[in-house]
Amino acid sequence: xxxxxxxxxxxxxxxxxxLGDRLSTSQAVRDRHGTDEAYYATMAPDAVAFANSTExxxxxxxxxxxxxxxxxxxxTGTSLEGHVHAPRGGISIDLxxxxxxxxxxxxxxxxxxxxxxxxxxxNEYLRDTGLFFPIDPGxxxxxxxxxxxxxxxxxxxxxxxxxENVLGLTVVMADGRVIKTARRAKKSSAGYDLTRxxxxxxxxxxxxxxITLRLYGIPEAISSAVVAFDDLEGAVNTVIxxxxxxxxxxxxxLLDEVQLDAVNKFSGLDYPVKPxxxxxxxxxxxxxxxxxxxxxxxxxxxxxxxxxxxxxPEQRSKLWQARHDAAYAAKALRTGCEVWxxxxxxxxxxxxxxxxxxxxxLEASFLVAPIVGHVGDGNFHIAFVLDMNDENEVxxxxxxxxxxxxxxxxxxxxxxGEHGVGLGKIKYMTDEHGPAISVMRALKTAMxxxxxxxxxxxxxxx
Amino acid sequence: xxxxxxxxxxxxxxxxxxLGDRLSTSQAVRDRHGTDEAYYATMAPDAVAFANSTExxxxxxxxxxxxxxxxxxxxTGTSLEGHVHAPRGGISIDLxxxxxxxxxxxxxxxxxxxxxxxxxxxNEYLRDTGLFFPIDPGxxxxxxxxxxxxxxxxxxxxxxxxxENVLGLTVVMADGRVIKTARRAKKSSAGYDLTRxxxxxxxxxxxxxxITLRLYGIPEAISSAVVAFDDLEGAVNTVIxxxxxxxxxxxxxLLDEVQLDAVNKFSGLDYPVKPxxxxxxxxxxxxxxxxxxxxxxxxxxxxxxxxxxxxxPEQRSKLWQARHDAAYAAKALRTGCEVWxxxxxxxxxxxxxxxxxxxxxLEASFLVAPIVGHVGDGNFHIAFVLDMNDENEVxxxxxxxxxxxxxxxxxxxxxxGEHGVGLGKIKYMTDEHGPAISVMRALKTAMxxxxxxxxxxxxxxx
Numbered sequence: 001x002x003x004x005x006x007x008x009x010x011x012x013x014x015x016x017x018x019l020g021d022r023l024s025t026s027q028a029v030r031d032r033h034g035t036d037e038a039y040y041a042t043m044a045p046d047a048v049a050f051a052n053s054t055e056x057x058x059x060x061x062x063x064x065x066x067x068x069x070x071x072x073x074x075x076t077g078t079s080l081e082g083h084v085h086a087p088r089g090g091i092s093i094d095l096x097x098x099x100x101x102x103x104x105x106x107x108x109x110x111x112x113x114x115x116x117x118x119x120x121x122x123n124e125y126l127r128d129t130g131l132f133f134p135i136d137p138g139x140x141x142x143x144x145x146x147x148x149x150x151x152x153x154x155x156x157x158x159x160x161x162x163x164e165n166v167l168g169l170t171v172v173m174a175d176g177r178v179i180k181t182a183r184r185a186k187k188s189s190a191g192y193d194l195t196r197x198x199x200x201x202x203x204x205x206x207x208x209x210x211i212t213l214r215l216y217g218i219p220e221a222i223s224s225a226v227v228a229f230d231d232l233e234g235a236v237n238t239v240i241x242x243x244x245x246x247x248x249x250x251x252x253x254l255l256d257e258v259q260l261d262a263v264n265k266f267s268g269l270d271y272p273v274k275p276x277x278x279x280x281x282x283x284x285x286x287x288x289x290x291x292x293x294x295x296x297x298x299x300x301x302x303x304x305x306x307x308x309x310x311x312x313p314e315q316r317s318k319l320w321q322a323r324h325d326a327a328y329a330a331k332a333l334r335t336g337c338e339v340w341x342x343x344x345x346x347x348x349x350x351x352x353x354x355x356x357x358x359x360x361x362l363e364a365s366f367l368v369a370p371i372v373g374h375v376g377d378g379n380f381h382i383a384f385v386l387d388m389n390d391e392n393e394v395x396x397x398x399x400x401x402x403x404x405x406x407x408x409x410x411x412x413x414x415x416x417g418e419h420g421v422g423l424g425k426i427k428y429m430t431d432e433h434g435p436a437i438s439v440m441r442a443l444k445t446a447m448x449x450x451x452x453x454x455x456x457x458x459x460x461x462x
Numbered sequence: 463x464x465x466x467x468x469x470x471x472x473x474x475x476x477x478x479x480x481l482g483d484r485l486s487t488s489q490a491v492r493d494r495h496g497t498d499e500a501y502y503a504t505m506a507p508d509a510v511a512f513a514n515s516t517e518x519x520x521x522x523x524x525x526x527x528x529x530x531x532x533x534x535x536x537x538t539g540t541s542l543e544g545h546v547h548a549p550r551g552g553i554s555i556d557l558x559x560x561x562x563x564x565x566x567x568x569x570x571x572x573x574x575x576x577x578x579x580x581x582x583x584x585n586e587y588l589r590d591t592g593l594f595f596p597i598d599p600g601x602x603x604x605x606x607x608x609x610x611x612x613x614x615x616x617x618x619x620x621x622x623x624x625x626e627n628v629l630g631l632t633v634v635m636a637d638g639r640v641i642k643t644a645r646r647a648k649k650s651s652a653g654y655d656l657t658r659x660x661x662x663x664x665x666x667x668x669x670x671x672x673i674t675l676r677l678y679g680i681p682e683a684i685s686s687a688v689v690a691f692d693d694l695e696g697a698v699n700t701v702i703x704x705x706x707x708x709x710x711x712x713x714x715x716l717l718d719e720v721q722l723d724a725v726n727k728f729s730g731l732d733y734p735v736k737p738x739x740x741x742x743x744x745x746x747x748x749x750x751x752x753x754x755x756x757x758x759x760x761x762x763x764x765x766x767x768x769x770x771x772x773x774x775p776e777q778r779s780k781l782w783q784a785r786h787d788a789a790y791a792a793k794a795l796r797t798g799c800e801v802w803x804x805x806x807x808x809x810x811x812x813x814x815x816x817x818x819x820x821x822x823x824l825e826a827s828f829l830v831a832p833i834v835g836h837v838g839d840g841n842f843h844i845a846f847v848l849d850m851n852d853e854n855e856v857x858x859x860x861x862x863x864x865x866x867x868x869x870x871x872x873x874x875x876x877x878x879g880e881h882g883v884g885l886g887k888i889k890y891m892t893d894e895h896g897p898a899i900s901v902m903r904a905l906k907t908a909m910x911x912x913x914x915x916x917x918x919x920x921x922x923x924x
Contacts, residue, residue, distance in 0.1 A: 105809065105811060106706075107702070107706060107809075107810065107811035108809040108810055108811045109705075109706070110809075149651060150649075150650075150651045150655075151651075152649055152651075156649065160626075161649050163649070163655065163658075164622075164626060173901065177897055177900070177901075178897065179895075179896070179897045179898040179900075179901055180895075180896065180898060181898060183871075183874050183875060183876050183894065184809045184874040184875070185807040185808055185809060185840055185841075185870075185874070185875040185876045185879060186807065186809070186810070186839045186840050186841075187612075187614055187618065187623050187625070187807055187839050187841060187876075187879050187880065188612075188807060188876035188878065188879060189611060189612045189613075189614075189662055189876075189878045189879065189880050189881060189882040189883070190876045190877050190878050190882075190883055190887065190890075190891065190894055190895075191662070191883060191891060191894075191895060191899075191902055191920060191921075192659060192662065192663060192667075192902045192905055192906075193612075193625065193655075193658045193659060193661065193662055194898055194901060194902070196625075196655045196658035196659070197654060197655060197658070197659055197905075199655065200651055200653070200654065200655055201654060205654075216708065217706075217707070217708035219708075240569070243571075244568075244569060244571070244679075245679070246678065246679035246681075284749075284752065286748060286752070287746075287749060287752075290746065290748070290749075345647040345648065345649055345650060346647055347567065347569075347570040347572075347646045347647060347648070348569065348570055348648070349567060349569035349570045377648045377649050378647055378648050379647075379648075379649060408647075409645075412645050412646040412647070413645060413646070413647040414645050414647040414649075414650035414651075414652045415652050416650065416651045416652050417647060417649050417650060417651065418649065418651050419651060420651040420652075421651070421652055421653060425652065428652075429652065429653060432645065432652055432653075433641075433642075433652075433653060434641070434642065435639055435640065435641045436641040436642060436643060436656055437653075438639070438641075439635065439639075439641055439656060439909065440653055440654045440656070442908045442909060443654055443659075443905065443908060443909075444654075445908065446904045446905060446907065446908030447901065447904060447905075458653060459653070
């Protein structure tokens with residue numbers, strides 16, 4: 001499975017000549033690049049190359065291609081399904097030195113960035129322009145990684161995912177060719193949609209070295225709200241009715257009572273320990289008030305109590321920081337434990353059924369496992385809080401995860417709404433896609449005939 | 463270039479056995495299927511197969527593949543760049559018998575249709591649900607054709623194009639395999655985005671036999687407005703400022719004074735013969751009024767006069783019918799002439815410059831050629847009204863079109879925002895895409911190794 005020792009020696013020698021100190025073979029650096037926030041054991045690459053430019057990435061890929069050596073793109077390492085592990089060794093290309101915002105076209109509501117720019121860095125950079133980039137997967141991930149995994153997060157219900165918000169890419173192909181996938185026009189009917197092909201391709205088709213992103217004007221008014229429910233069903237049904245009513249809500253996050261308890265403890269809050277929705281509204285002053293009133297009316301009918309809303313930036317920020325810290329809060333529920341996060345997404349008409357059945361599984365289990373989700377999209381997560389050394393716990397999480405995925409697929413849903421496939425969800429790909437998997441394989445072979453781009457990921461048998 | 467006579471004879475014999483009367487070799491039927499609304503001479507297929515089901519399409523494709531025979535999908539024949547012509551003969555598959563709405567999931571705001579359902583038919587079907595499908599390319603095109611050409615139209619500025627509104631597809635591949643590209647969850651990170659790969663692929667990768675579409679609630683309030691400007695620049699700058707202000711306008715259509723004059727005559731209206739914007743706002747009663755006031759203020763500052771808005775459905779309907787009849791109105795400017803429509807799309811910051819330079823070309827030319835466009839997206843059209851028998855006129859239109867495309871490309875725009883490539887824009891593909899064209903070619907070869915799917919279209923050398 002791994003690269004032949006003589007080949008990897010040649011690669012390392014050639015990369016040393018190209019990069020000098022920016023090629024590292026130290027065990028610590030390799031180990032750091034051989035793992036993400038998934039539950040898999042580290043699988044270190046043979047070396048890590050710190051690239052400074054598209055041309056350097058292309059040259060690194062050419063050297064690796066000449067020696068049949070795997071190439072794995074690396075950003076912040078915050079992926080959740082084993083995306084950056086190196087099961088067959090090879091070279092990890094760390095792209096975090098490529099962290100410049102290259103241009104902001106405020107008039108066109110777009111910008112072009114290098115892949116190592118993180119989402120917070122971009123929004124910080126945009127601060128004085130009145131614009132922002134909404135996609136927000138929780139972690140302060142790199143925009144390259146977010147593109148490669150088709151990330152989404154809390155704002156997706158209104159602004160879409162990376163699928164809708166990446167306008168064009170520069171990509172280094174498996175033979176070192178450099179392509180641009182699109183021009184800067186807002187729409188085009190000129191040829192195959194290469195942009196969307198690379199969004200979500202997890203580094204298996206090419207390495208993204210520049211990204212053109214859509215930006216939005218910061219709304220005139222933003223308000224946030226919290227509402228607790230007597231039961232999970234009321235919370236989920238409020239979500240469903242809100243979406244079906246066409247209310248343009250910006251964020252609609254569910255935390256079950258286990259997660260809410262964890263968040264209270266971790267972030268020093270005192271919300272009632274009940275299934276709870278965190279909401280956000282974007283618009284004009286009048287529009288935001290109108291939206292909040294509409295959702296409040298729906299929630300009132302479904303057992304929602306104490307609907308509190310605020311436009312105070314500090315309170316809003318505290319609320320959303322608490323939401324973003326949900327995984328850390330879950331982890332803090334059990335000292336010495338890790339979080340294994342999984343996610344599925346189903347049509348919203350099946351969401352209540354899917355969450356309630358999953359909750360039954362969790363309540364019948366001995367595991368600690370909060371549910372949290374971007375429920376406006378039909379997307380939710382389980383965060384298993386596990387002692388990874390306890391085989392029993394890991395097996396139980398696997399069992400519940402299998403049932404979760406099977407349930408989502410049976411409801412015409414997907415095995416992952418936003419975390420991606422990586423190593424973790426390969427085994428579900430054939431069930432999910434049926435004969436289409438053979439088309440994906442043909443695409444992969446056409447674009448990476450040597451199978452050097454992040455091998456062992458996404459496609460069964462890849 | 464064409465299929466060997468013996469092969470085509472076998473194909474026709476086998477298809478006759480499969481389809482009986484639904485396989486036609488009559489010259490009239492072949493001719494009708496060998497042309498669209500583009501200016502190319504008819505290129506008739508060898509026969510036309512009227513398919514009733516996905517399985518039949520698969521069987522037709524299998525028969526054609528066994529004899530290296532081209533297969534061309536056909537809907538309403540309203541494409542504009544020579545998408546359905548048969549330059550190498552082969553079999554045209556007419557999909558208009560497959561015209562059922564298969565399911566409407568009102569709760570999930572989606573539906574599944576066969577490819578021969580037209581957009582008006584779908585909206586008629588949805589009438590009692592409170593939902594609608596917004597994409598509106600003017601012609602009452604089939605949804606299969608709209609998907610295959612990545613159509614957009616007047617509502618795209620708010621609702622996106624077919625790219626954003628197709629959720630999943632059933633596709634017959636070049637070897638007769640049938641795949642589904644996606645499940646019904648609103649988002650997914652599970653594998654390559656096959657849906658987007660087929661949207662806009664113009665029948666060159668496979669034949670679309672079912673489409674899952676996103677639906678929207680009919681807005682509580684809709685208002686339309688018309689505003690005339692002293693000059694084109696004022697009109698275009700009003701568009702640009704509206705978009706940059708983030709006003710969620712639903713339609714924003716420009717008609718230059720030549721087009722406005724044509725529309726007045728054709729539709730019996732009496733608007734001032736000036737560059738004019740047709741606008742539409744969707745939202746709540748309060749929201750619609752707020753949006754209209756905001757745009758009015760922008761227009762007032764830029765020489766817009768007599769801003770008239772209405773929520774009266776009859777007046778609105780008359781306005782938009784006039785807009786949709788723009789091409790017929792243009793055609794009526796010169797009896798016995800045809801319209802050759804071309805379109806480009808540029809970043810909105812370059813739109814004024816691009817339209818004004820193009821207008822100079824037209825004013826210096828002897829041709830009659832209105833400008834009209836979905837300018838909220840940076841997308842506009844020239845409708846050359848030509849005597850197709852006059853070589854001089856055709857050459858002049860070609861010259862202006864070449865300059866138009868070069869201008870758009872020099873502004874980081876695209877050679878077609880919504881009409882597609884077909885036969886007409888193949889020659890610009892290499893200029894537009896550079897090295898990426900080789901990736902498109904690799905995709906095509908991987909998915910259609912015999913090059914039987916709509917050959918001669920989209921890719922140079924295809």
